[in-house]
Amino acid sequence: MxxxxxxxxxxxxxxxxxxxxxxxxxxxxxxxxxxxxxxxxxxxxxxxxxxxxxxxxxxxxxxxxxxxxxxxxxxxxxxxxxxxxxxxxxxxxxxxxxxxxxxxxxxxxxxxxxxGAIGRRPPAPAAESNLTGELHSKERDQAAISHHYDLSNDFYELILDPNMAYSSGFHVTPEMSLEEAQTAKLHLICRKLGLEPGMRMVDIGSGWGSLTLFAAEHYGVHVTGVTLSSEQRDYVMKKAAERGLEDRVEVSLRHFRDLRESGVNDNGIDAIASIEMGEHVGDKEYVVFTESIHRYLRPGGRVLIQQMSRSNDAVGDRPGGGPFIETYIAPDMHMKPLAKTIGLIADAGLEIRDVQAMREHYPQTVAGWADNLKNNWSTAVALIGEENARVWRLYLVGGALAFEENRMGVDQILAVKPSANGVAGMPTSPLAWLA
Known part of the structure; x- marks a missing residue:
């Protein structure tokens, strides 16, 4: 046969x-x-x-x-x-x-x-997540983040650019390197937020501090990063000390719901960023997320949310991206259609001022990560094991195709909290941040 x-x-x-x-x-x-x-x-x-x-x-x-x-x-x-x-x-x-x-x-x-293939159920790969507890409880959210982001700081340094930006870059030209595109993205975010020296900023889901450190170093703002990963917190604080930014950078190992405990006061923040973290908040919890942002911002304060999305049809099928992504990469993730996200932000009392689609930028970004993995394969295997390295190879290739073929998108959404009499203090043209 x-x-x-x-x-x-x-x-x-x-x-x-x-x-x-x-x-x-x-x-x-x-x-x-x-x-x-x-x-x-x-x-x-x-x-x-x-x-x-x-x-x-x-x-x-x-x-x-x-x-x-x-x-x-x-x-x-x-x-x-x-x-x-x-x-x-x-x-x-x-x-x-x-x-x-x-x-x-x-x-x-x-x-x-x-x-001759009949046999017992094979054990699942150790790389799979195994979360327990109530969906989007603080404990389960922390476990979900730890599963992916606490894999190995050394591994992520191997894959990402020197900024350690784990989100879509901004490829102004196709010839841009991964580092150039990520640097361009960080400048774009800071300009959209209108950052100036002395401002106070919160970076929700701060990761390895790409935006937190960049905004403090290049725009002179005081930044509170927020993460549920102790590995990431320790990494950012070490980098802040190396760059002499301890007086401008702090990282709060807390859930975004508990920011008041780290000294974030209502109506006291000039700018808030959340870069590809909103996908992990959950569908029902997103209302709390946007209302919290509104509460923390001062009148005239801005928020920039960069977030992945899925179409209505795709969300109805698998809002988390499918069994592979949900099991190995981002358990409990929930991606929404862009229109729904915009509606939830506006419902919280924030005025939408700009939406920039960046879907075509992601395959270029992922290609850079995939090249780094390919070129450093043996080192990656030594750091995280062959199973995890194969997870990443499949994840990067499949993820790039999802954006390339419009099964997933990513957008930057800029909003402002107007004052009681409607003053937003925004530039009259987006050219102010695209220059």
Whole structure:
């Protein structure tokens, strides 16, 4: 029996489409289109992963553990697959969606028996998150952030630019390096917020301090960073000391709901930034998030929120981005359509003044991170282990494609808290911050 042909036929029947791949089984048998991306099933454990957890998560587990791979360019392979799914769904709305009924289960089980692949459920990769407790409680939010961001500061230094900016850059020209694009993004945020020496700023979800340190050093503001990651807090404070910024930078290891405990007073903040942190707040909790921002800002104070989004259709399906992202990268994440986010910000009493779409910038940013991972693969494996390194390779390639193909977006939303008589104190033209 040609094992590869049998497996490919079952997969195509289950998905209801012809797969644009060539499949190679563990015995060396092959089937599928000549010259197409080659999917390699290295051993029978890959099948057990998919049998016990059909769909994206089972395939991801097999990939993360090295039981399944794609020869050549992983991005091109995934791009080819997505194109085939889109074309099939355009012709038949049910195509490309797994049809896992009793008939398919029986066929899969029978084939697994013939292939000798029946066995116990394989253990899930250690890289998976395992959160407990009430959704978006302070304790669970901290565990979710720790799962991803406390992986290894050394690893993130390996992947990110020298600013340690873990968000979309601003590629003014395609030729910009990763560092240049991130620096341009930081300047853009600071200009939009109208930062001037002596102002007080809060950076909610401050990460490794890219904006916190940049605003303090280049714009002379006093910044309170907010994070739930002790690794990030310690990193930022160390960098602040090295740069002589201790008098202008502090990092609060608190939930954004508890900022008053760190000396953030109502109506006392000149500027607030939240750079790709709002996705982690949750749907119901977002009202508390925007109302807190409004309460902390002084009249005339500005807020800039850079946030990822998903379309209405995508949110209805998987608001967190899908089983792989939700299990390995950002558990409990909830991305909203841009229009909903704008509405929630406005409902809190903040006046929307500018929205800048940056979707096309993200694939360029991610390409820089992916190049860093590829060029430093052995070091990355030594730092975080091969499973985690494979998680990151799949995450970066898949994430770039999601933005490239408009399944995800990212936007900068600038808003102001007007005074009681409506004074905003904003420039009359966005040229003030684009110059």
């Amino acid at each position: 040609n094992k590869a042909a049998a497996l490919l036929n079952l997969a195509e029947e289950t998905l209801g489409l012809t797969l644009p791949i060539r499949l190679r089984a563990w015995d060396g048998s092959e089937a599928g289109a000549p010259g197409a991306p080659v999917v390699v099933i290295r051993n029978k454990r890959a099948l057990r992963h998919v049998i016990w957890k059909p769909g994206e998560l089972g395939v991801a587990r097999a990939y993360v553990q090295g039981d399944l791979d794609i020869e050549g360019d992983l991005g091109e392979g995934l791009r080819t697959m997505w194109a085939a799914v889109r074309d099939a769904r355009a012709a038949d709305g049910s195509a490309g969606r797994p049809k896992i009924g009793p008939k398919q289960v029986a066929k899969a089980a029978a084939l697994a028996v013939r292939l």
